[in-house]
Amino acid sequence: MSTTTPSLDPVALAAVAPTDALHSAAANEWPLWEVFVRTRAGLDHKHCGSLHAADPKMALHMARDVYTRRQEGVSVWVVRSDQIVASDPGDKAMLFDPADDKVYRHPTFYQLPDAVDHM
Amino acid sequence: MQASIEIPADAQLKYLLRLGDACLILGQRLGEWCGHAPVLEEDIALANMALDLIGQARGVLTLAGSRCAPRVDEDQLAFLRDERDYLNPTLAELPRGDFAFTVLRNLMLATWLKLLWQRLQRSSDAELAGIAAKALKEARYHQQHAADWLVRLGDGTEASRRRVEAALATLWPYAAELFEADAVDAAAVQSGLGPAWSELREPWRAEIDAVFAEVSLAAPADSRFRSAGRLGVHSEHMGYILAEMQSLQRSYPGGRW
Numbered sequence: 001m002s003t004t005t006p007s008l009d010p011v012a013l014a015a016v017a018p019t020d021a022l023h024s025a026a027a028n029e030w031p032l033w034e035v036f037v038r039t040r041a042g043l044d045h046k047h048c049g050s051l052h053a054a055d056p057k058m059a060l061h062m063a064r065d066v067y068t069r070r071q072e073g074v075s076v077w078v079v080r081s082d083q084i085v086a087s088d089p090g091d092k093a094m095l096f097d098p099a100d101d102k103v104y105r106h107p108t109f110y111q112l113p114d115a116v117d118h119m
Numbered sequence: 120m121q122a123s124i125e126i127p128a129d130a131q132l133k134y135l136l137r138l139g140d141a142c143l144i145l146g147q148r149l150g151e152w153c154g155h156a157p158v159l160e161e162d163i164a165l166a167n168m169a170l171d172l173i174g175q176a177r178g179v180l181t182l183a184g185s186r187c188a189p190r191v192d193e194d195q196l197a198f199l200r201d202e203r204d205y206l207n208p209t210l211a212e213l214p215r216g217d218f219a220f221t222v223l224r225n226l227m228l229a230t231w232l233k234l235l236w237q238r239l240q241r242s243s244d245a246e247l248a249g250i251a252a253k254a255l256k257e258a259r260y261h262q263q264h265a266a267d268w269l270v271r272l273g274d275g276t277e278a279s280r281r282r283v284e285a286a287l288a289t290l291w292p293y294a295a296e297l298f299e300a301d302a303v304d305a306a307a308v309q310s311g312l313g314p315a316w317s318e319l320r321e322p323w324r325a326e327i328d329a330v331f332a333e334v335s336l337a338a339p340a341d342s343r344f345r346s347a348g349r350l351g352v353h354s355e356h357m358g359y360i361l362a363e364m365q366s367l368q369r370s371y372p373g374g375r376w
Binding site: 051052053054061 | 161167264
């Protein structure tokens with residue numbers, strides 16, 4: 001797939017380089033989709049895996065067949081993997097570590113009235 | 120070696136065996152794709168459908184067994200009958216062929232089963248009506264899955280189109296058997312057990328033609344060929360699939376995992 005970063009590992013390069021057939025097989029591969037399933041009791045869809053499919057309809061069918069066989073869900077979302085914008089793992093420290101010492105951001109310093117549920 | 124069981128000659132029982140055996144044998148054929156489907160996701164989908172069908176067969180064969188004297192269970196009916204006592208339509212037992220063949224057969228049989236289960240929900244037998252209500256949901260998905268793939272293959276590459284057309288030429292003559300009227304049907308209608316299969320012909324053609332129209336496929340002209348699996352007269356393929364299914368129970372009677 002064009003969106004994949006080519007590996008610089010010499011072993012991987014050697015494995016891919018020799019034939020055009022392998023290149024075209026990769027080019028012909030169905031795009032990757034991420035699958036989100038909402039469980040029976042759950043409120044939100046949770047990521048549960050990915051699969052290859054030619055288009056949205058096929059992706060939904062396959063998600064149903066692969067990820068809801070054991071009563072896992074009552075609703076399925078699929079989204080093209082290349083449509084997801086992700087944070088760079090290299091930025092992990094910059095983005096997330098600063099929250100470590102900000103305990104005051106948790107609402108644990110307040111007395112909640114009894115009438116307030118689900119906090 | 121475990122001997123075969125005797126099947127009483129009873130029209131109601133035959134009606135149930137025709138249905139249960141169609142599910143059983145098609146389920147076995149679909150199970151053969153396990154580990155061989157074109158892609159992993161499809162492998163799982165076909166195995167899911169095979170298990171749906173085996174589940175439906177279990178329900179119907181258990182019910183059929185309760186109408187035998189002496190009573191027999193689902194395993195005895197599934198594994199200890201002679202070939203002539205299996206009453207599935209021949210279409211179900213044909214070797215699985217290529218993926219296009221499997222998809223088209225699934226479309227033909229899932230559409231037929233869906234229409235049959237719909238009507239069996241109103242069966243005079245409450246247990247059969249219950250099985251039908253559950254099976255109908257499964258059959259609807261099987262039909263949709265097969266129709267979706269038939270359109271993809273029919274509208275895909277030159278090679279996939281060629282395979283769909285070849286499968287259609289081979290499979291179509293076997294459809295006629297699904298809608299033949301006979302005494303077994305008449306008895307089922309009389310008792311309210313289920314519909315005559317012949318009454319499914321029109322709605323079946325309408326649904327199949329709608330899928331074919333999406334990819335400009337034309338159903339072949341009807342021929343005079345009639346398969347007779349539901350009379351117990353099977354193709355040469357039936358003996359082999361039964362041998363595979365039965366060898367364990369015949370050699371190790373009552374064997375369990």
